[in-house]
Amino acid sequence: RTSKAVLGELDTLxxxxxxxxxVRALTDMIEVGRxxxxxxxxxxxxxxxxxxxxxxxxxxxxxxxxxxxxxxxxGVLERGHLVEVSRVDLVGEHIGSTAIRTQExxxxxxxxxLFIDEAYALSPEDSGxxxxxxxxxxxxxxxxxxxxxxxxxxxxxxxxxxxFLSVNPGVASRFSRTITFGDYDxxxxxxxxxxxxxxxxxxxxxxxxxxxxKYFTAIPKGPTFGNGRTARQxxxxxxERHAGRVAQVLxxxxxxxxxxYPEDLPELAQDAARPx
Numbered sequence: 001r002t003s004k005a006v007l008g009e010l011d012t013l014x015x016x017x018x019x020x021x022x023v024r025a026l027t028d029m030i031e032v033g034r035x036x037x038x039x040x041x042x043x044x045x046x047x048x049x050x051x052x053x054x055x056x057x058x059x060x061x062x063x064x065x066x067x068x069x070x071x072x073x074x075g076v077l078e079r080g081h082l083v084e085v086s087r088v089d090l091v092g093e094h095i096g097s098t099a100i101r102t103q104e105x106x107x108x109x110x111x112x113x114l115f116i117d118e119a120y121a122l123s124p125e126d127s128g129x130x131x132x133x134x135x136x137x138x139x140x141x142x143x144x145x146x147x148x149x150x151x152x153x154x155x156x157x158x159x160x161x162x163x164f165l166s167v168n169p170g171v172a173s174r175f176s177r178t179i180t181f182g183d184y185d186x187x188x189x190x191x192x193x194x195x196x197x198x199x200x201x202x203x204x205x206x207x208x209x210x211x212x213x214k215y216f217t218a219i220p221k222g223p224t225f226g227n228g229r230t231a232r233q234x235x236x237x238x239x240e241r242h243a244g245r246v247a248q249v250l251x252x253x254x255x256x257x258x259x260x261y262p263e264d265l266p267e268l269a270q271d272a273a274r275p276x
Contacts, residue, residue: 003027003073010066014195014228015188016059022179023067030074047176048076049143051165052155054181057227060155061115063181068113071151078111085114087121090135098131102138109150119154120164140170157223184227186216192231193238202239203258211262238264 007027010020026046033043048071052060065082072080085105092098106114116122116139122132143152154161154175165172184192190212197204204212212234219230226233241264246252 001069001073003031003070006066006069006073010063013059013062014191015184016063016181019059019063019179019181022177023063023070026067026177027070027074030071030076034074047174049152049175050154051161051175051178052153052181053158053161053178055157055183055223055225055227057225057229058181058183059228060181061117063179064113064115064153064155067153068151072112077113077151081109081112083109083112083114084117086117087132087135090116090122090139091131093131095131098134099138102135103142106139106142106146106150109152110146111149112151114150114152116152116154118156118160120156120160123164123167125163136168136171140174143174183221183225184231186213189216189228189231189234192228193235196232196235197260200239201258202242202260205259205261207262208260208264211265215265234266237266241266 007024010023013020026048029044029046030048033046036043050067052064054060061082061084064084068077068080068082070080071077083105089105090098090102092101108114122135124130124132139152143150152174154164154171156164158180161178165175190209193212194204194209215234216231219225238260242260245264246256249256
């Protein structure tokens with residue numbers, strides 16, 4: 001696919017306006033750098049390794065996948081595929097096994113993007129004799145030795161990622177750009193449900209939009225809040241309740257089969273959506 005097509009898909013994602021701007025800016029820098037080289041000019045060096053900060057369910061993995069595709073379409077990466085790992089994939093239980101696991105993950109990602117989720121877990125606060133440090137050291141060396149082969153994205157909660165970078169200067173020096181993924185607001189969560197409904201050929205019936213908006217406004221947005229995942233799970237629960245309701249209808253019409261009503265919201269959502 002062309003970078004234009006991939007950026008088009010990025011634009012269809014709900015919210016994430018600042019993220020989209022950052023990715024476009026990076027893409028423009030790489031594109032113009034390539035054209036400058038073709039014209040015999042020096043190209044500004046673009047640090048391609050990124051830090052993604054934000055809560056779970058805010059689209060970090062999706063954007064990482066699209067970023068890999070963009071870099072492949074621009075000829076920066078050979079394949080642009082995404083390899084997603086976390087601490088459990090990189091850290092072994094014995095001396096030396098961590099370096100091997102980290103090298104294997106890096107090799108799998110060769111020509112694409114290595115996405116390390118919850119990267120801060122490689123550097124726990126009470127590290128002691130923790131092998132996570134070995135994974136970080138191995139990764140930093142691999143990034144240095146194979147500079148063009150793999151793009152590395154480290155991701156996780158904002159606060160923890162700031163701590164992770166502050167205690168690992170070798171890592172911080174290789175990631176010059178941090179992209180922050182904000183939590184979704186109630187309107188954006190509603191739009192995700194609307195997108196899901198359209199994709200699966202359902203329609204939100206009378207009062208359902210308002211009930212969902214009330215629910216997403218009332219839902220606690222603490223550290224365990226799932227963002228886009230919460231919206232998708234809400235839609236799945238609605239489809240299930242709708243099926244339970246419509247299965248009892250003898251000859252359901254197209255409307256019966258497609259319309260989702262407030263009564264199809266999960267019970268918790270119904271409680272939150274009721275007038276005070």
